[in-house]
Amino acid sequence: MAVVLQVAAAPASILMSQQTGGRVVALRSCKLGAGRRVPSVQQGGWLRWERTESRTSQCQSSMSFNNGSSAADSGFSENDEDYVDSTVVEAVEVKSGSEGFLIKMRDGRFVKCVHNNPEGGHLPDYAPQPAIVLKMEDGSDLLLPIIVLELPSTMLMEAVRNVQVARPTVYQVMKDMLELMGYEAKLVRVTRRVQEAYYARIYVTKVGDETQKMVSLDLRPSDAINLAIRCKIPIQVNRELAYGDGVRIVNDPARLPSRALRANVGIVLTELDRPESDSCAAAEEFVLVRSMMMAAIEERYSDAARLRDELSQLRTKKRRQQKQT
Template sequence: MEVIRGPILPRCAAPSLTSGSRIGGQLLRRVRMRRRACGGVSPGDGYDGVSRRFFGAPTQQHSTSFWPVFCSYGSSSDGDGAPPANFDASGEEFVDSSVMEAVELRCVSDGFVIRMRDGRNLRCVQNNPRVLRLRDSTPHHAIVLKMEDGSDLLLPIIVMETPSIMLLAALRNIRIPRPTIYNVVKEMTEMMGYTVRLVRITEMVHDAYYSRLYLAKIGNEEETISFDLKPSDAINIAFRCKVPIQVNKRIAYNNGLKVIQPKPTGSYVNSDQIQYTRLDK
């Protein structure tokens, strides 16, 4: 598997680096100094920029940092660094999910409350009580996935307002006057001779979810490309392309929520039937 790595840099640091370079010790110090002058914080400066647990919000709203973007050709690694022999869309480590019409997630004294678009509130508890969660009563915009393996577990992913609204608009088939970035990605993919095949929520690193978008060459399904994306973007693209959204079973069962009242019936749309935080949590 070949990997293209290209660091995404803030505007104040971009002139110092070329797209394919890696940051050395002396250059990294210069970048950090320039970032401090611009009011930013770099990884390693004592602030990781990622909130604790999946429903928290960053403690510094306007901090910035650079993160490499990975593009994998051929078989995907699925987040573990070791590419499998063949890409399998029905991998045993993943469970199919559907997108619910959820608006926000809020922590309460005895669990969590998911507010639905129709005004209903779903009271939930952790599926795995041994997984420690920080308590934050502030409502957060959320994209909620429902596991389709019979467990009915819900996986809320904290996002910012824009991707949440864009997904709700797609769920309700609301026409937006101007093309969104998700429509542009879909059209560009088709123009390059590829088709979106699958989206997977692959892993959780430092309490932030990671996902991969899989593309297949039109006329040759064995030729695939996969990209690392924020789950909010990957899910929006997957829903518009009417492809499955899968979740790593370990993530679903360790971080999922169980609905205790009322039951989430008739409020979701199956993904295969149809900004700004740095990472989604």
């Protein structure tokens, strides 16, 4: 059985364009259809991307059901010991350059990491990319960075902060659809990697029917993890992926927030609830950035574009004042 969702891509080019030096990740219209273009990783490179297939002109994303008993169909072992529990950490970007491989945390700090596998090779330099980072909870403290589109990354951070939006997001709609069909989400797993793309599955059961086997849906990791946060269910990672592709921190471990965000615990982030500086200019800029992000998430794109322009004008004014002083 197959379920096909017809989803329109949002015009997200307005989001965060000021904070990425003009680099814009645009979700094109469904009629145009396009897959995401990402920097190529040379042979021996070790950072992986999430799967982002090219959309057809109909903009359909298929989610195949699997009865959970067929490991061959899903491409991985169903044994629980093959998976490691993980949590979502406060990370928003990853980049590689002369400083090494860095993970940017939600509060603006950077954490330097190295590949867990000494044979992982050298990663080519590339610009900052939005990412979701999972922390393994088996005592190894390994991190698995997954490069994703900017909007799912932002929506994930908003979900863990319990931010209320005016209109339901696509992930809230998917959660509601599962409930309306009489299913309950139980678990999300990052299952495998094909070349440079990660795959994930969400496992669901029929409510009130203990005789029916668990079924699973094939999803992109960013979608599966967003759903896991909203459904408050565990997130697991294939052990071989975690140890083969994971990274470990090499600088001050205290810089990694100790309260990793568990999928089944509603922890609210507060780092961006106020500006770091007490100056009026910093406060004004903070309000504009936060308002722009909220407008984009709530799909008020005209408001977000207006706030983006105001933010650009404010920053231009600040630069002029700094030059004069």
